[in-house]
Amino acid sequence: MQDVVIIGGSFAGLSAALQLGRARRKVTVLDTGSPRNRFASHAHGILGHDGKPPAEILAEGRAQLEIYRSVEFRTAAAQTIGGEKDDFIIALADGGLIRTRRIILTHGITDIMPDMPGFAACWGKSVLHCPYCHGFEVADRRLGVLYFAPISAHVAAMLTDWTGDLTVFADGLPIEPDFRAWMVRKGVKLVEPKVAGVVQQNGQLSAIALADGQEIGLDALFAGPRQRPSADFHIQLALQMDPTPIGEVIHVNEMFETSVPGIYAAGDVGSMRQNVPNAMAGGNLASVACHNSLLD
Numbered sequence: 581m582q583d584v585v586i587i588g589g590s591f592a593g594l595s596a597a598l599q600l601g602r603a604r605r606k607v608t609v610l611d612t613g614s615p616r617n618r619f620a621s622h623a624h625g626i627l628g629h630d631g632k633p634p635a636e637i638l639a640e641g642r643a644q645l646e647i648y649r650s651v652e653f654r655t656a657a658a659q660t661i662g663g664e665k666d667d668f669i670i671a672l673a674d675g676g677l678i679r680t681r682r683i684i685l686t687h688g689i690t691d692i693m694p695d696m697p698g699f700a701a702c703w704g705k706s707v708l709h710c711p712y713c714h715g716f717e718v719a720d721r722r723l724g725v726l727y728f729a730p731i732s733a734h735v736a737a738m739l740t741d742w743t744g745d746l747t748v749f750a751d752g753l754p755i756e757p758d759f760r761a762w763m764v765r766k767g768v769k770l771v772e773p774k775v776a777g778v779v780q781q782n783g784q785l786s787a788i789a790l791a792d793g794q795e796i797g798l799d800a801l802f803a804g805p806r807q808r809p810s811a812d813f814h815i816q817l818a819l820q821m822d823p824t825p826i827g828e829v830i831h832v833n834e835m836f837e838t839s840v841p842g843i844y845a846a847g848d849v850g851s852m853r854q855n856v857p858n859a860m861a862g863g864n865l866a867s868v869a870c871h872n873s874l875l876d
């Protein structure tokens with residue numbers, strides 16, 4: 581019987597494993613090796629790691645964990661979760677079974693690429709989701725925002741700190757009068773027709789193609805595709821969820837415990853504040869709460 585199984589061995593999961601390993605608890609980390617930011621060549625905004633490739637940061641974390649002998653790593657997909665607090669059973673895709681007293685879910689989210697030619701090819705390269713992660717690298721270039729909901733107005737407002745050449749692509753959607761007036765005031769261009777696709781070569785976009793045949797030259801596009809948890813444990817366990825403007829995340833209390841006792845969640849799958857430092861902090865705090873719950 582393991583003390584804790586961590587499902588997802590990336591930023592949140594490794595951070596949780598570190599604290600539990602230091603507490604000398606028996607831990608298994610299951611991971612399928614697909615962190616969300618694998619599409620980007622470099623990660624930013626992470627103190628001590630700014631500008632490093634994501635895989636390098638994770639490899640460094642894994643290497644530091646090697647001295648904690650009670651932590652076991654398995655390259656395996658968790659498939660189902662059964663049982664209850666103090667005696668959960670996790671079935672793996674390879675047929676294995678693991679019994680554990682606690683579970684921390686850190687399996688992240690999956691960005692759902694829209695059915696827009698060129699979009700997926702540019703994802704993480706020149707179609708970007710976060711100004712803090714990538715804005716500095718494209719500052720003062722021709723930037724665009726793909727409008728999908730009122731929250732896009734906030735992204736546009738942020739991007740005025742990164743460029744004076746900003747275009748909002750309404751993609752045929754209605755634009756609120758306040759946002760329209762703000763764009764006029766700030767000199768932000770509005771392109772209203774539906775977007776037909778991203779004109780690109782090897783992931784570098786050069787223009788946005790519109791349904792009416794026009795092409796608007798651009799260097800980078802900020803977009804917020806919809807997302808879903810990377811596995812279906814929230815459905816299997818009927819976990820309480822919190823809606824977000826682009827999907828849903830697992831609801832956790834202040835101790836990072838989900839609505840099922842003994843199951844914790846951290847990182848992107850359990851938070852709307854989705855970045856690496858927050859995933860690391862969440863994994864750390866969830867593991868401490870989880871460890872405390874194991875004390876007699």
Ligand SMILES: Cc1cc2nc3c(=O)[nH]c(=O)nc-3n(C[C@H](O)[C@H](O)[C@H](O)COP(=O)(O)OP(=O)(O)OC[C@H]3O[C@@H](n4cnc5c(N)ncnc54)[C@H](O)[C@@H]3O)c2cc1C
Nearest residue numbers: 588590591592613614616617624658688704847848855856
């Ligand atoms: C293109 C892009 C660039 C980004 N750049 C930055 C950046 O510069 N700075 C920044 O702070 N943030 C960045 N982010 C956000 C960052 O990637 C996430 O916030 C971070 O990866 C979340 O970490 P996590 O551990 O919660 O999940 P993830 O890193 O997504 O890891 C989840 C892990 O769980 C594994 N897994 C999934 N299902 C299972 C299963 N059933 N069994 C076992 N394992 C499973 C996956 O393989 C994966 O390894 C970027 C995101 C994107 C999309």
